[in-house]
Amino acid sequence: MKLDRLSIKAYLGIVSLILALLIPLIFGFSHYLLTVLILMLVFIMYASAWNLLALSGQGSLGHAAFFGIGGYTSAIIAGSLGISPFATILVGGLFAAFIGVLIGLTCVRLKEWFLAMVTFGFAIIAHTITTELSWLTGGWDGIPAEKLISVTIPNYILYEYYLVLLITVIVIAIIYLIMKSKIGLALEAIRENELEAKVMGINVTKYKLMAFAVSAFFAGVAGALEIHHFGYITPEVYGIDLSFLPIIYCISGGLFTIEGPILGTILITLLDEGLKNFGFTYERFVIIGLILVLIVIFLPKGFVSIPEKIKSMLKSHS
Amino acid sequence: MDFGVLIQMIVWGLYAGCIYILLAIGLNLIFGVMKVVNFAHGEVLMLGAYAAFWIYTFSRINPYLVIPVSMLLIAILGVFIERLGFRPIMGTGKLNEIFLSLGLIYVFQNLAALLWSADSRSIHSPYSNVVVHIGAIKLPLDYLIIIVVTIVFLIAFQLFMKKTTIGRAMRATSQNREAAALMGINVERMDMLSFALGSALAAAAGSLWLISGQMANPYMGAIPAVKAFAVVIVGGLGSIPGAIIAGLILGIGENVLPYLLQAFVAVFHVEMSFTAWKDTIAFFLLIIVLILRPTGIFGEKGE
Numbered sequence: 001m002k003l004d005r006l007s008i009k010a011y012l013g014i015v016s017l018i019l020a021l022l023i024p025l026i027f028g029f030s031h032y033l034l035t036v037l038i039l040m041l042v043f044i045m046y047a048s049a050w051n052l053l054a055l056s057g058q059g060s061l062g063h064a065a066f067f068g069i070g071g072y073t074s075a076i077i078a079g080s081l082g083i084s085p086f087a088t089i090l091v092g093g094l095f096a097a098f099i100g101v102l103i104g105l106t107c108v109r110l111k112e113w114f115l116a117m118v119t120f121g122f123a124i125i126a127h128t129i130t131t132e133l134s135w136l137t138g139g140w141d142g143i144p145a146e147k148l149i150s151v152t153i154p155n156y157i158l159y160e161y162y163l164v165l166l167i168t169v170i171v172i173a174i175i176y177l178i179m180k181s182k183i184g185l186a187l188e189a190i191r192e193n194e195l196e197a198k199v200m201g202i203n204v205t206k207y208k209l210m211a212f213a214v215s216a217f218f219a220g221v222a223g224a225l226e227i228h229h230f231g232y233i234t235p236e237v238y239g240i241d242l243s244f245l246p247i248i249y250c251i252s253g254g255l256f257t258i259e260g261p262i263l264g265t266i267l268i269t270l271l272d273e274g275l276k277n278f279g280f281t282y283e284r285f286v287i288i289g290l291i292l293v294l295i296v297i298f299l300p301k302g303f304v305s306i307p308e309k310i311k312s313m314l315k316s317h318s
Numbered sequence: 319m320d321f322g323v324l325i326q327m328i329v330w331g332l333y334a335g336c337i338y339i340l341l342a343i344g345l346n347l348i349f350g351v352m353k354v355v356n357f358a359h360g361e362v363l364m365l366g367a368y369a370a371f372w373i374y375t376f377s378r379i380n381p382y383l384v385i386p387v388s389m390l391l392i393a394i395l396g397v398f399i400e401r402l403g404f405r406p407i408m409g410t411g412k413l414n415e416i417f418l419s420l421g422l423i424y425v426f427q428n429l430a431a432l433l434w435s436a437d438s439r440s441i442h443s444p445y446s447n448v449v450v451h452i453g454a455i456k457l458p459l460d461y462l463i464i465i466v467v468t469i470v471f472l473i474a475f476q477l478f479m480k481k482t483t484i485g486r487a488m489r490a491t492s493q494n495r496e497a498a499a500l501m502g503i504n505v506e507r508m509d510m511l512s513f514a515l516g517s518a519l520a521a522a523a524g525s526l527w528l529i530s531g532q533m534a535n536p537y538m539g540a541i542p543a544v545k546a547f548a549v550v551i552v553g554g555l556g557s558i559p560g561a562i563i564a565g566l567i568l569g570i571g572e573n574v575l576p577y578l579l580q581a582f583v584a585v586f587h588v589e590m591s592f593t594a595w596k597d598t599i600a601f602f603l604l605i606i607v608l609i610l611r612p613t614g615i616f617g618e619k620g621e
Binding site for chain 1: 425594598601
């Protein structure tokens with residue numbers, strides 16, 4: 001049977017989804033494993049959200065702002081109004097999207113380094129605002145966030161895993177549809193050549209803001225999910241590390257593709273967890289940093305381009 | 319409001335501004351020649367501070383004499399960063415530079431933490447108790463030395479760029495790379511030199527900072543470098559005078575604004591401290607300048 005490229009991708013997608021569904025059955029019910037997997041899923045969403053913004057040529061260095069705003073909004077509303085986290089996660093995402101549009105407005109005229117710096121700055125400003133509004137946010141100590149699924153329910157972590165998996169699949173599907181739609185094409189056109197895109201009748205400002213809103217929304221949802229999983233939130237969610245992680249995942253996996261952030265998050269998280277279990281502390285970040293440098297230089301399209309690389313190498317040898 | 323305190327704050331601002339200026343000049347030079355930005359410039363500063371710390375710890379000579387050695391070592395590191403990191407990705411897009419820098423930040427920060435632990439290190443300057451009185455202003459001698467050393471570096475840098483053949487060749491390369499290459503300038507050597515010189519200036523900033531009483535730790539460089547880059551953008555990419563002015567504005571603004579704001583709200587009988595906002599001032603400045611003038615104050619063209 002001969003499969004073309006698209007169907008191979010679809011096939012791989014379905015296989016990995018089935019695998020994700022079966023993992024708790026295959027490896028047994030382990031609290032540690034499921035926690036790692038839940039965080040992996042959260043970061044798949046987060047990295048995919050970052051990737052969507054990068055698709056429009058806007059490489060943000062401050063996505064932790066949206067991750068944190070989503071988390072804080074959701075935690076505060078769930079805590080003060082007693083609304084279920086399932087609803088507040090969406091509110092967190094929406095508020096992050098609102099802030100995303102505001103930040104996007106300052107960024108529409110900016111590119112590359114300028115944009116990177118402004119987004120980085122917004123993450124620091126968001127961090128400061130949050131710690132200063134301590135009557136609302138608990139300051140440096142943070143505030144508790146209601147658990148997604150009550151700890152009193154037996155095997156709650158298993159339910160949580162399947163729930164986050166379901167949300168991740170929905171989020172990835174939506175991002176996939178956006179990337180394949182006219183919007184995705186417009187974003188790519190803007191990235192390749194903004195002036196040409198404008199000449200072709202694409203409303204550049206509108207699409208850039210749209211990318212900011214959608215990307216911030218999903219980053220906010222991911223942030224809210226993470227903190228409702230942990231059960232608390234502190235200003236650490238605005239950390240520089242949290243802004244850099246989705247970038248590392250996207251580059252190592254493959255920028256501007258739907259499968260890149262997924263693959264990158266899985267491989268780098270597994271590597272990180274593996275090295276952690278070997279007792280490596282700083283070493284593992286050195287290794288991940290080196291991998292990032294090597295990928296940027298030698299494999300700019302990320303892990304997803306490895307099959308193609310091998311194919312072309314075999315071709316040139318024969 | 320106490321004017322004595324205000325003047326004191328301005329002096330601190332001058333001192334902080336010197337560090338930003340040294341970093342910003344290096345970034346500007348590298349950007350001018352290669353059109354790349356090394357976001358890991360702060361980690362170069364950090365390694366410079368550590369180099370100064372170790373040389374001082376082993377030799378116990380006057381810490382100010384350590385600075386040239388640290389600069390030389392870090393200049394060599396700069397050459398390696400350029401050769402092994404930025405050279406291979408030149409022309410592959412601006413986003414790649416950001417990503418490569420991120421990788422370098424991870425490598426340098428954690429390598430430093432691995433080799434020297436995450437503990438803060440400090441040097442005791444022989445002049446740390448000496449205070450110079452200029453009128454009502456009390457100025458620690460170390461701060462004065464740093465301000466003077468920075469001015470000397472700036473003058474030497476200008477003379478080097480304007481009067482020497484290599485300096486002229488570097489300026490030619492930054493103006494028009496192809497034309498410079500056609501005129502027989504080895505532009506790749508200029509890339510290397512710009513990285514060496516830029517890194518050496520960052521090492522000088524790091525060493526000066528350490529000597530003046532700041533702690534060295536693996537993460538010390540991240541925020542100053544980002545602010546220095548904000549200074550470069552605000553001043554206009556490629557503009558040396560712009561970087562100097564913006565660096566001074568930021569250094570002084572950071573120290574004086576929180577104090578002024580506190581005094582201002584005190585008029586309305588509100589007690590509020592704004593010191594937590596210190597690190598955000600650079601970005602507010604950056605955002606405001608970029609909204610009003612996307613090319614920076616002294617910049618001619620956008621990127």
